[in-house]
Amino acid sequence: MAGKRKNNPAGSTNNYRGDVLRVLGALKVATADQIQRIGAPHLSFRHADKEPPSKRKQARTASHTGALSDMRKHGLSENGGSTGTGDALRNLTTKGLEAASYELRRPVTEMGSTARGAGSSGALHPMSVNETVIALLRPKPNLTRLADDPPHVQAAAQEAVDTPPGIGTIASFWTEVPLPATGTWNSPGKGGAQADLVLTAPQDGVPLLFIEVDNCHETPEELADKLQKYARFFRRK
Template sequence: MGDNHERDGQGEKLPRAARNPNGSTAPLRADVLAVLGVLKIATYKQLHALVAADEYRDHHRVEHVAEAVRDLEKHKLVDVRGATSPSGRRPATKASPDTGGAAKPKPGGPGAQKIVGLTPLGLAAAAEALGDDRDMGGHARGAGLTGAPHAMLVNELIITAVTGTTTHGAPPRTDTRQAPPRRALPAGPLPGGIEAWATEMPHTITGKYNVIPDAVVRLPELGIPVAFLELDRGTMTDIRKVAGKLDNYKRYFDRSVHVGGQERLEVEVRYNAPEPAYGYSPRRSVRPPVLFGLDQGTKGSRPRYSPESL
């Protein structure tokens, strides 16, 4: 108590102000690490949406989250991965044979937001911040260099599930009487907080093949040990390819392992599903749900699909 110093990696005692020159607090840095441990990459606004709670939302602003990120970057736990690509705010690049002749918007420009992610050292620190002995998966190396539109939309879906809103504001409601108070952070439609989610988690089908969901969520409050999220931004023009992902999930869900002399489904063992009371048979087991999110996507600066076509 009363010690206003911390030690650096060489054991040298330094003033806390020198260790964190941007003035962030230790609890806020831990919260940022925990959120990044789930999302892997995110913008400052997305981090703030999940770090801020209603009782101190006015105290921790986006600027405070940015300060915490800069201090974590100084400790080599976080790095900047690039910038988002605001739709319709930057001219498309010239078409090239590498892109199949299609012109793609360039990341950055007016309205773009920085994308930050965990370093390998930061992934270990995030595991400590989450504190639940989970499999952390990968740290999304290389993601963010092209704007990461897919990952950014996955983040928004998770934010909506946890908080009931997005970084773009509350979702439209048909009944205005159901709208939450403006200054309160509403509860999301799914139980559990950000710690119930995970991304970048490979699930082994065979020794060579994995299925990697866009996100995984534990829902024990609903009697569902785990659910898997798949997002399509309209990039797969043939719906059969989207549905074809279910074949890989079925192969994973049918994978069994032997635990204590008993055969059980690997997904049940991994996600702590309760054992059946009257015997066990993989054929009688209920497979986890796979949730599909379909987005109209963009082509150039215009929507790829209309809501009707989706």
């Protein structure tokens, strides 16, 4: 197609590739739908009138799907299975995590693993963790991106902007973080916890928050054991 550069045949832009790097760098594995809702929430309003819902979803995620396609060709991202509802899961490669470290302003040593294989069983827990992040972020649409859209689209986006703000940015979150009771951060020993989410958003009055996301698959005894692991971590000087 005319106008597409050879190195980005899917026509993606730096903005959308940046969204992918930031979201997958923080969450490790996500769907194009989740990447779009976090990175470019204005697209949800631009395509709200399309029917059926499958067409609406396809339209609003097209830009990030294109970005993922281009990044896959460059060895930055890869397909990682699918969710139980059939949505494709995406994750970064080692090369992609290095690129994401610049977007998130984190040392490469803090970027964690590539999450390869996380989608082999549907990634039910990672998807719940991601939805928790979205609920905390409450992503607001950029109204300037909708300046040329119909009035009813702008009005719906304005309503979303006027709702209470969320906490932090995508760069405020870390997932699956080891909290060593023994050993070091890079080589944790036995007996420590692993936080589903760590949130640091001092700009919003939340300097540090550990979050556990439960899909009701753990027994009360397992949950109590997890709390004991947290206690061991907090006692460490």
